[in-house]
Amino acid sequence: MEHIPPELNPDFIDGIKAKSRDMGGDTLAQHTWAVLARLADQRRLRPHLAEQFGDPRLWLRLYWGCFLHDFGKAAAGFQERLQDDPPPNDWSEGRHRHEVLSLAFVDWMFPRDHPDRLPIIGVIAAHHKDLNGENGILPRYGAIRYDDRQRARLQFLIDQLDSPTIDGLWRWLTEFGNAWAAALGFGGAESIQPARRAVNTQSIMGALDDLVDYAQDQRGTAVSITLRGLILTADHAASANTDPFPNMPLNEAVAAKPTQGFTLRRHQTAARETAAGSHLLIAPTGSGKTEAALLWAARQMALYPSARLFYTLPYQASMNAMADRLWTRYFRRGDSAADFSDETVNRAVMIQHSRATLHLYQQMMTADSGAAPRAVADLARRQRDRARLNFYPLQVFSPYQMLKAAFSLKGYEALLLDYTGGLFIFDEIHAYDPERLALILEMMRWLRVTFGARFFVMTATLPPHLQARLMDALGIGADSALTADSATFAESQRHIVRLLEGALTDDAALVRMLADYHQGKTVLVCCNQVQRALALYDALRAHVEPERILLLHSRFNGGDRADKERRLLEAFHLRPGWQARGGRPPCIVVATQVIEVSLDVDFDTIYTEPAPLEALIQRFGRVNRARADHALVDVHVMRQPVEGGDVLPYDEALVRRSLGTLEQRCADRPIDEGQVSAMLGEIYQGDLLADWDRRFEGKTRDLRRILQAMRPFQSADEATFQQFYQMFDGVQVLPLENENDFLDAWENRGFLDASRFLVNISWRQYAMLRSRGRLMGTGERDDIPRADVPYDPERGLDLYHEAVEDSDE
Numbered sequence: 001m002e003h004i005p006p007e008l009n010p011d012f013i014d015g016i017k018a019k020s021r022d023m024g025g026d027t028l029a030q031h032t033w034a035v036l037a038r039l040a041d042q043r044r045l046r047p048h049l050a051e052q053f054g055d056p057r058l059w060l061r062l063y064w065g066c067f068l069h070d071f072g073k074a075a076a077g078f079q080e081r082l083q084d085d086p087p088p089n090d091w092s093e094g095r096h097r098h099e100v101l102s103l104a105f106v107d108w109m110f111p112r113d114h115p116d117r118l119p120i121i122g123v124i125a126a127h128h129k130d131l132n133g134e135n136g137i138l139p140r141y142g143a144i145r146y147d148d149r150q151r152a153r154l155q156f157l158i159d160q161l162d163s164p165t166i167d168g169l170w171r172w173l174t175e176f177g178n179a180w181a182a183a184l185g186f187g188g189a190e191s192i193q194p195a196r197r198a199v200n201t202q203s204i205m206g207a208l209d210d211l212v213d214y215a216q217d218q219r220g221t222a223v224s225i226t227l228r229g230l231i232l233t234a235d236h237a238a239s240a241n242t243d244p245f246p247n248m249p250l251n252e253a254v255a256a257k258p259t260q261g262f263t264l265r266r267h268q269t270a271a272r273e274t275a276a277g278s279h280l281l282i283a284p285t286g287s288g289k290t291e292a293a294l295l296w297a298a299r300q301m302a303l304y305p306s307a308r309l310f311y312t313l314p315y316q317a318s319m320n321a322m323a324d325r326l327w328t329r330y331f332r333r334g335d336s337a338a339d340f341s342d343e344t345v346n347r348a349v350m351i352q353h354s355r356a357t358l359h360l361y362q363q364m365m366t367a368d369s370g371a372a373p374r375a376v377a378d379l380a381r382r383q384r385d386r387a388r389l390n391f392y393p394l395q396v397f398s399p400y401q402m403l404k405a406a407f408s409l410k411g412y413e414a415l416l417l418d419y420t421g422g423l424f425i426f427d428e429i430h431a432y433d434p435e436r437l438a439l440i441l442e443m444m445r446w447l448r449v450t451f452g453a454r455f456f457v458m459t460a461t462l463p464p465h466l467q468a469r470l471m472d473a474l475g476i477g478a479d480s481a482l483t484a485d486s487a488t489f490a491e492s493q494r495h496i497v498r499l500l501e502g503a504l505t506d507d508a509a510l511v512r513m514l515a516d517y518h519q520g521k522t523v524l525v526c527c528n529q530v531q532r533a534l535a536l537y538d539a540l541r542a543h544v545e546p547e548r549i550l551l552l553h554s555r556f557n558g559g560d561r562a563d564k565e566r567r568l569l570e571a572f573h574l575r576p577g578w579q580a581r582g583g584r585p586p587c588i589v590v591a592t593q594v595i596e597v598s599l600d601v602d603f604d605t606i607y608t609e610p611a612p613l614e615a616l617i618q619r620f621g622r623v624n625r626a627r628a629d630h631a632l633v634d635v636h637v638m639r640q641p642v643e644g645g646d647v648l649p650y651d652e653a654l655v656r657r658s659l660g661t662l663e664q665r666c667a668d669r670p671i672d673e674g675q676v677s678a679m680l681g682e683i684y685q686g687d688l689l690a691d692w693d694r695r696f697e698g699k700t701r702d703l704r705r706i707l708q709a710m711r712p713f714q715s716a717d718e719a720t721f722q723q724f725y726q727m728f729d730g731v732q733v734l735p736l737e738n739e740n741d742f743l744d745a746w747e748n749r750g751f752l753d754a755s756r757f758l759v760n761i762s763w764r765q766y767a768m769l770r771s772r773g774r775l776m777g778t779g780e781r782d783d784i785p786r787a788d789v790p791y792d793p794e795r796g797l798d799l800y801h802e803a804v805e806d807s808d809e
Contacts, residue, residue, distance in 0.1 A: 233389065277454055605636065
C-alpha cells in the first residue's frame, strides 16, 4: 500500500473510509494518495502526452480530478456499507453512486466558465460507470431536464453529508491539495486556489448539465478518452495495491544483446538506424527479423520515448514462445534461470490471451517450487490482473486485443491510453483472412493518426496488393520499406520443392513418410483440417513407436497442449541447432496450421497438403532451420485435395493457383524466398484479387463506421460485446469423459487447475454440437457446457468426420 508521508497526512479525516476492511480498509485520504501516486507513474512514463494532445493543462486537470473523484464516498450511507457484514440500507437499495455526489464539490475550485471545469467533471463522473446505458449515470440522475424522481435522488445524495464532514473535506482540500501536488510532481497545480461555495443539488445539476455538453463535443474525443483512460488506470491500480509501474527496460544496449559477437545483416543495420515512424520489413525466414524488430524499437525509443512495446502474433502458442524468448534473450539476468512467470524478477514482459493465466500457472507448477496449487493459482491470477492493468512495459498479444478498443468494449479507454505513442511489432501479417486483415490495418491507421502509434511490420511473404494497402495504413513510402539483400535471400535457400501426386492419406505417401522416419529423419506432416490429421495420425502410429509420434492441433485441452509442446522441444529435441549437436532421434509429428508460426522447431523434412503459397512458405520454415552447412532438403507438397470442402479452410481457386505457381517456378528446384512476393503477385490476379479486395474493403468500411461512432465516457452495449467475442474468440467446452477429473481438480486445487481440461472450439462448431444435441450443462456448474464427443489425450477432441471444419485456430 502506498503510504502518505506523515507531514502530509490529513489525519483529521481518518474516520472517512474508501474501502471496506476485507478490501484493505484504506481511508479516503490513503486511497486518494495511492491513486495520485499511480497517476504520477503515468506522467513519468508518458512525459510528452500533454504535448502530443496539445493540452498543456492535461496533468493539472487529471491531478485535481483524481483528488476530488471520491469525495462522495464521505456519504453516510456509503460509509455504512463499508462496515463488516453491513445490512442493506437506502444507499445500496437505491443503487446510488458516490461519483455523482463528488460532483457537488467541483464548484469549490472550478466554477462555471473555468477552463478546467469540463475535463475535471468528466474525470470524476465517469471513473466507474458510463454516462448512458442501463446502469449509466445520466438515466439514474438526469441532466438538463430532471424529473421528480431524479431530483429526489440528487437530494438524497446531498442529505448524506453533514456539516462536520463537509468541513473536514474543505480543510483537506485547502491545507493539503497543493502540498500533495508539489510532493507528487504535479507542478502548476498550486496556481488554483479553492473558494468555498454551497454543496447542494444545484451544484450537482450544473455539473451534470455541463457533462452532457462536454461529452457531445467531438472535437476533444481523443483527449476525453485519454483522460478517462488515465483515471481508470490509476484508480484500478491503486485499488489493487499495485507496485509503481516500471519504466521501459528496452534500450539500444539491451536490443543488441542477442547479436553481440555477430555481424549484423543489412536489414538489421537498417532497422537500427531508422528515422522516427513506422516501417515495413521483408526478409526470409531465419534471417533475424525478430532481432531487427527489437533494434527498430530501441531506435524509436531513443528518438521519441514510448511507454509500451507490443509484440503481435496470431496464435497463442507463438505468443507464449515469443514471451519466453524476449524474457530469456533480452531481459533475464545472465545468472538467473527464472521463467518469465516469476513475478519476483520479471517486471518487463507479459502475455495477454484467453489462456494466459493457465499458461502462467503451468509454468509455475513445472518450476516445482513446492507451493500448493491454490497458492500458485493466486500468483498466476495476480500476474494476469497486473497485465489487465497494463502494468508491463512489453506485452505479447494478438491483434484482437487491440480491436477490443475499436469496439469500445468496457475499459477500452485504458487500452487506448496504453496504445498512445506505443510501439507495435507485427509478425506473420499474412496469417489473417481479408476481413480480419482489413480490421487490423484500419485499426493500425487509426492508432497511428489519432494516438501517435508506430508500427514495425515484418514478414517473409507479402503479396503486392497487400503491401500497397499496408504501406497506406502505415502512412509510409518506399524509403520506409526495408528489404533483406540478395545475399541474405540466397543464403536462405534451404528447400527443394517436390510436388507429389495424390493425397497425404494415400498409401504411397505413407510409405514415403515412414521411409524417411526409418532413415533417422524428423518428419513433419501438415494437414489443413483436424479430421484428416486424426485419420493420418491413426494410420501412421500403427507403424511407429508410440513415444516417437505426436499429434498437434487446436482441439487439445490446455494441459495436454502444454505437455505436447514440451515433448516437442525436450523429448524430440526439435529446437534449432540440436541436429548439429548430434543424437537427435527420429520422429513423426502430424499437425495442422498451428505449426506454421507456433513453436521454434526444426524438422528434417515435411509432407504437406496443398495450401495457399504464403501458408506453404511458413510450413517450409519449420524445416532445415539454423543449419551451419546450408544443405538443401526436400519439402513435399501433395497435389490433392484441391476441391470443394476438402480444401477448407482455404479458397479452392487460391490453392489451385498456388500449386500452379509452385509447379512453374519451383518444382524440383530450390525455392528462392526473394521471388515469393512476385509469385504471390502472379497468384492474386483477376477474379481472385477482385474478391479479396471486395472482402477487404467491406470490413474496412465497417470498422471506420464503428470508430466514427466512438463516444467519450460510453462503452459498447452487451449485444456488441457478444458480437465481438463471437467474431474473434471461441468457446470452451468440457469433454464429458473429463468431467470427473475437472470437478476433482476444482474441488482440491481450484478452478484454474481444473481449466486445463477445457477445450477451445469455434462458435460455429459449438452451434453444430448444440444442433445435434451433443451439449449439456455441468450440473452445479452449468455455466461450462459439456461436450458429448470423444476426447483422448493423444488425439484431442474428435468432432466426427461429418463436422463442418473451420480454420484450425
